[in-house]
Amino acid sequence: MIPSPIIGACGLLLLLLLLFFGLPIGLTMATVGLLGLLVLTGIDATFWSMQTVLFHESFHWVFIVLPMFFLLGNFAFHGDVGKDAYETINKWLGRFKGSLLIATIFACAAMGFASGSSLATAGTFTRLALPEMRRHDYNLGLACGAIACSGTLAALIPPSGMMVIFAVLCGSSLGKLMIAGILPGILTAVCFVGTLRVYLFFRPEFAPVLDIKIPLKEKIKSLKWVGPLLLIIVCILGGLYAGVFTPTEAGAMGALVTLIFFILRKGIRYRLILESLMDSIRISCMIFIIIIGAMFFSRFLAVSGFIDVISKFLLSLPVPPHVVLIAILFIYLILGTFMEAVAIMVLTLPIFFPILTKLGFDEALIGIVVLMLVEIGVTTPPLGTNVYVVKSAAGEDVTLEQIFKGIFPFFIAYLFAVALVITFPQIALFLPKLMS
Amino acid sequence: HANREAMAEQAEQIELRLATYGSPESGMVSEGIIWYADELAKRTKGNVKIKIFWGGSIAKIMELPRAVKSGLADIAPVVAVYHPELFPYVFGSSQSTMVLARADLGDWNVPYRRLMEEFPEVRNVCEKQNQKMLAFWDYDRMGVISRKPVRNFEEAKGVKIRNSGEYVPRIFKAAGFSPMSVPATEAYDAVSRGMVDAIHASADTANKYRWYEACKYFTRIPIYGTAMVYFMSINLDTWKKLPMSVQNEMLRLGNELTDIKMPSISRKVREDFERNFKKAGGTFFVWPEDEQKEWKAKVTKSSMDYYVKKMEAKNIPRLKEIVYRFAELMDYQWR
Amino acid sequence: MSDLKLLNKARVFLDRLTSILVLITAWSTLIGMFLICTTVGSRYVFGYSVPGTMDISQIILVLIIFIPLVYVEKTGGHLKISIIASRYSKRTESIRALISNILTAIVFGLMSYMSMIGCITSFLEHEDSWGDIAIPLCIPKFFIFLGCLLFSLYTLGNLLFQVVDYIKTNGEPSKK
Ligand code: NA
Ligand code: NA
Numbered sequence: 001m002i003p004s005p006i007i008g009a010c011g012l013l014l015l016l017l018l019l020f021f022g023l024p025i026g027l028t029m030a031t032v033g034l035l036g037l038l039v040l041t042g043i044d045a046t047f048w049s050m051q052t053v054l055f056h057e058s059f060h061w062v063f064i065v066l067p068m069f070f071l072l073g074n075f076a077f078h079g080d081v082g083k084d085a086y087e088t089i090n091k092w093l094g095r096f097k098g099s100l101l102i103a104t105i106f107a108c109a110a111m112g113f114a115s116g117s118s119l120a121t122a123g124t125f126t127r128l129a130l131p132e133m134r135r136h137d138y139n140l141g142l143a144c145g146a147i148a149c150s151g152t153l154a155a156l157i158p159p160s161g162m163m164v165i166f167a168v169l170c171g172s173s174l175g176k177l178m179i180a181g182i183l184p185g186i187l188t189a190v191c192f193v194g195t196l197r198v199y200l201f202f203r204p205e206f207a208p209v210l211d212i213k214i215p216l217k218e219k220i221k222s223l224k225w226v227g228p229l230l231l232i233i234v235c236i237l238g239g240l241y242a243g244v245f246t247p248t249e250a251g252a253m254g255a256l257v258t259l260i261f262f263i264l265r266k267g268i269r270y271r272l273i274l275e276s277l278m279d280s281i282r283i284s285c286m287i288f289i290i291i292i293g294a295m296f297f298s299r300f301l302a303v304s305g306f307i308d309v310i311s312k313f314l315l316s317l318p319v320p321p322h323v324v325l326i327a328i329l330f331i332y333l334i335l336g337t338f339m340e341a342v343a344i345m346v347l348t349l350p351i352f353f354p355i356l357t358k359l360g361f362d363e364a365l366i367g368i369v370v371l372m373l374v375e376i377g378v379t380t381p382p383l384g385t386n387v388y389v390v391k392s393a394a395g396e397d398v399t400l401e402q403i404f405k406g407i408f409p410f411f412i413a414y415l416f417a418v419a420l421v422i423t424f425p426q427i428a429l430f431l432p433k434l435m436s
Numbered sequence: 437h438a439n440r441e442a443m444a445e446q447a448e449q450i451e452l453r454l455a456t457y458g459s460p461e462s463g464m465v466s467e468g469i470i471w472y473a474d475e476l477a478k479r480t481k482g483n484v485k486i487k488i489f490w491g492g493s494i495a496k497i498m499e500l501p502r503a504v505k506s507g508l509a510d511i512a513p514v515v516a517v518y519h520p521e522l523f524p525y526v527f528g529s530s531q532s533t534m535v536l537a538r539a540d541l542g543d544w545n546v547p548y549r550r551l552m553e554e555f556p557e558v559r560n561v562c563e564k565q566n567q568k569m570l571a572f573w574d575y576d577r578m579g580v581i582s583r584k585p586v587r588n589f590e591e592a593k594g595v596k597i598r599n600s601g602e603y604v605p606r607i608f609k610a611a612g613f614s615p616m617s618v619p620a621t622e623a624y625d626a627v628s629r630g631m632v633d634a635i636h637a638s639a640d641t642a643n644k645y646r647w648y649e650a651c652k653y654f655t656r657i658p659i660y661g662t663a664m665v666y667f668m669s670i671n672l673d674t675w676k677k678l679p680m681s682v683q684n685e686m687l688r689l690g691n692e693l694t695d696i697k698m699p700s701i702s703r704k705v706r707e708d709f710e711r712n713f714k715k716a717g718g719t720f721f722v723w724p725e726d727e728q729k730e731w732k733a734k735v736t737k738s739s740m741d742y743y744v745k746k747m748e749a750k751n752i753p754r755l756k757e758i759v760y761r762f763a764e765l766m767d768y769q770w771r
Numbered sequence: 772m773s774d775l776k777l778l779n780k781a782r783v784f785l786d787r788l789t790s791i792l793v794l795i796t797a798w799s800t801l802i803g804m805f806l807i808c809t810t811v812g813s814r815y816v817f818g819y820s821v822p823g824t825m826d827i828s829q830i831i832l833v834l835i836i837f838i839p840l841v842y843v844e845k846t847g848g849h850l851k852i853s854i855i856a857s858r859y860s861k862r863t864e865s866i867r868a869l870i871s872n873i874l875t876a877i878v879f880g881l882m883s884y885m886s887m888i889g890c891i892t893s894f895l896e897h898e899d900s901w902g903d904i905a906i907p908l909c910i911p912k913f914f915i916f917l918g919c920l921l922f923s924l925y926t927l928g929n930l931l932f933q934v935v936d937y938i939k940t941n942g943e944p945s946k947k
Contacts, residue, residue, distance in 0.1 A: 024851045168459075174625075277798065303508075
C-alpha cells in the first residue's frame with residue numbers, strides 16, 4: 001500500500017503536467033481530484049463527492065456577489081463610466097508616467113472599502129479600466145497584471161470575505177482584524193506604485209505619456225466626468241457603513257446604481273443590457289468552474305495528508321521563531337501557486353495558527369500576513385484565480401501568459417509589503433490599538 | 437496463517453477520518469471531538485487514531501451526514517437540525533420543540549434514550565442513513581444579544597433580529613420582533629453597523645463570532661431550553677469492520693461524551709461567555725415571567741403542529757406520536 | 772449518411788435549447804439583482820425582509836454557474852494554460868483537443884449522472900433548503916444536472932464530428 005501523502009504528491013505532479021499540456025483548468029483540477037479521491041476513499045465516496053461539491057460550491061449565498069460585481073463592471077463599461085473617468089484622469093495626469101495604472105491601483109484600493117471580494121474587484125476593474133488603458137496603448141499584460149493584483153486589495157481592506165473566514169477559523173476578533181487591514185492594504189497599494197515606477201523606468205514603452213498639453217479650462221471642465229464612478233463607489237461605501245446592506249448585497253446594490261447611471265446616459269437599451277448580462281454570466285461560469293475544480297483537488301489533497309506531512313516536517317526543524325515564521329510564509333507562497341485561497345486557509349490554519357500564537361505573534365498580525373500571502377497566491381501561476389477572472393473579462397486580446405508576466409513587478413511589491421508588515425508590526429497593529 | 441497475521445497487524449493500526457467544520461479553537465463541538473479522539477487513542481494504546489479534517493476541508497457543515505453515509509468521512513459531528521428529512525423525530529424537530537422544555541444541559545439524555553427503547557424508528561434513524569450513532573448532545577440555551585436593551589414585548593416591537601431557519605423566525609415574530617435572515621458570517625458586520633439590532637445567539641456562537649464585541653445586552657429567554665441538535669456518528673461499513681474491543685471502547689467513550697464531557701464543556705463555554713461578556717461591559721437581563729408564559733402559549737402548540745404537518749406531508753411515519761411522546765417524557769404540560 | 776443527418780438535427784435542437792436556457796439565465800441574473808435590492812430597500816424602510824431572497828438568489832447562482840458551460844465553450848472556450856500548447860503542431864493540437872474533449876465528455880457526463888441521482892434522492896427525501904422559506908433542493912440540483920448534461924452532450928457531439936472528420940480525411944488533421 002502506497003502511503004497517502006505520496007499519492008497526494010503524485011496527484012500534484014499529474015495536475016501540473018496536465019495543466020501545462022494545455023487542458024482546461026477547471027476540468028483538469030476536477031479530474032485529478034476525483035482520481036485521487038477514487039484511489040484514497042473508494043468509489044462510493046468519490047461519486048458522492050461529485051454531486052455534493054457541485055451543489056455546495058454553487059448553492060452558496062456569499063458567491064452571488066461575484067456575478068453582481070461583474071454586472072456592475074459591464075453596466076459601467078457600456079455606460080462609459082470608466083471611459084469618462086479615465087479620460088479625465090488622463091487629462092490631468094497624462095504627462096505623469098504610468099498615470100492610468102497608478103489611478104487604477106488607487107481606484108481599486110478605494111473600491112476595496114466597498115467590496116469584500118478580491119475576485120469581484122478584479123473582474124469589475126477589468127471592464128472599467130482595461131479598455132481605457134488599451135486605448136492609450138498601455139502594455140496589456142502589465143495593465144491586466146496591475147488589475148489582478150490591485151483587486152486583491154479588496155481582501156486586505158475591510159470589508160473582506162477572507163477576513164471573516166480567517167476570524168471564524170481562528171476564533172479571533174473580526175473587528176480588530178478589519179481595522180488592522182486598512183494600513184497594510186494602503187501600504188501595499190503604495191508599494192505597487194513604487195515598483196511600478198521603477199519597472200517603467202526600464203520599460204518606458206509599456207506606458208506611453210501624453211505629449212500634448214491640455215489647457216486648464218478643459219481639465220476643469222472634464223472633472224464632472226469622474227462623478228459617476230465616484231458616486232457609484234460612494235453609494236456602495238455609504239450603504240455599507242451606514243448598515244443599509246451587507247458586503248454580499250453590496251454587489252447587487254452597486255449593479256443597480258450603475259444600471260441607473262447607464263439608463264440615464266444611454267436610455268433603456270435592451271441589446272446592451274442583455275450583452276452585459278450575457279458577459280457577466282460568461283465570466284462567472286468560467287471562474288466558478290475553476291473554483292469548483294479546485295475544490296475537488298483540495299479535498300483530495302486534504303484526504304491525502306500531503307500538506308500535513310510537509311508542514312510538520314518543516315516545523316519540526318530545530319530553528320528560532322523567526323525562521324519558523326519565514327518557513328510558514330514560504331509554505332503559503334508555494335501553496336498559493338496551485339491551490340485556491342479559501343482551501344489554503346482551511347487546510348493550513350488549524351496547523352499554523354496555534355504554532356504562530358505560541359511563538360508570541362499577535363493574532364491580528366498573523367491574520368493580515370496570512371491574508372497578504374494567500375492573496376499573492378491568487379495572482380501566481382498556474383492557479384491564479386484573479387488572473388483568470390481578468391483574462392475572462394478581458395477577452396482574446398491578451399493571453400494568460402502575458403498577464404502572468406505582467407504580475408511580476410507587483411509580486412515583488414507584495415513581498416516587500418509583507419516584509420515591511422512583519423518588520424514593523426505596528427503598521428497592522430497601530431489602528432486597532434488606537435481604536436480600543 | 438500469514439493472512440491472519442496481516443489482519444492482526446491491520447487491526448492494530450486503525451486510522452479513521454473525522455470530518456468537521458470550524459477549527460480546533462472554534463467552540464464546544466471542536467473541543468468535544470478533540471477530547472474523543474485523544475481519549476480513544478489513549479485507551480486503545482495508540483492503536484486507533486482519529487485524524488481530524490478541520491474547516492470543512494473534506495466536507496462542509498451541511499454535507500456531514502451524507503459524507504459519513506458515503507464513507508468519504510468515517511466519523512463526523514452532525515448538526516442534525518439542518519436535516520429534518522434525514523433525522524426527523526427529535527433532532528430534526530429541535531427547532532420547533534425548543535420551546536417545550538426548560539431543559540438544561542444533559543437533561544435530554546435520559547428521555548431520548550428512553551425514546552430509542554420505545555420506538556424502533558428512533559433507534560434506527562442513523563442505521564437508515566448507513567451510520568451508527570456514537571454520541572449526542574445539546575445546544576445551549578439561546579437568548580437575544582443586542583445593541584439596545586430588549587427586555588420585554590414592549591421593547592421587542594420592531595427590533596430587527598438576525599436568526600435562521602424556518603421555525604425560529606416564526607417564534608420571534610410572535611413576540612413582535614422583525615426577523616431577518618443574514619448568514620452567520622455576515623452577522624457581525626450587520627449588527628455592528630446597525631443593519632440588525634439583535635442576534636438570536638447561544639453562548640457558543642456569541643463567543644465564536646465575537647458578537648459580544650458589538651452588542652452590550654444579552655436577554656435570557658428561558659422559554660427556550662437547550663435543544664437536541666448534535667450527534668456524532670460513524671459510517672456503518674467502517675463500524676462493522678472494527679474489532680469488537682474497539683467498538684466497545686468507542687461506544688463507552690461516546691456515552692461518556694454524551695453524559696459527562698459535553699455538558700461540562702457547554703457549561704464551561706457558558707461561563708466563559710458570561711465572563712467575556714461582563715468584561716466587555718455587557719449587561720444580562722431576563723425576560724419577565726408572565727410574558728414568558730404568554731409568549732410560550734402563543735407559539736408552542738402552533739410551532740409543533742406546523743412541524744408535524746410539514747413532516748407528515750413528507751410521509752415520515754409515526755412522527756406526531758413520537759414527538760408528542762418525547763414532549764411527555766420531557767415533562768411538558770399540555771394545557 | 773442519414774445517421775449524420777439525424778445527428779445534425781439533434782445538434783441543432785441542443786443548440787437551440789442551450790441558447791434559450793442561457794437567455795433565461797441572463798435575465799434571471801437581472802431579476803436576482805432586483806430581488807436583492809428589493810430586500811435591502813424593504814428591510815431598511817419597513818424593517819421587513821422579503822422571505823426567500825437568499826434561497827432564490829442561490830438558485831439563480833446555480834443557473835449562472837452551470838447553464839452557460841456550453842456558451843463559454845462556444846465563445847472562446849474554458850480557460851487553459853497555453854504557454855506550451857500555443858507552440859504545438861496541428862497534429863499535436865488535435866490530439867490535445869481530442870483528449871480534452873474525451874475528458875470533458877466523461878467527467879461532465881459522470882457529473883450529470885451523479886447530479887441526476889442527487890436530484891432524484893433529494894426529491895424522494897423531500898430535502899428542503901435551510902432558509903426562511905423551505906425550497907425543495909431538487910430544483911437547483913436539477914439545474915446542475917441539466918447544465919452538466921448539456922455540456923457533456925455538446926462535447927460528445929464535437930467528439931463524434933471530430934472522429935467522422937478524421938475518418939473522412941484519412942487521418943490528416945482537419946483544416947479547422
Ligand atoms: Na474590502
Ligand atoms: Na496561484
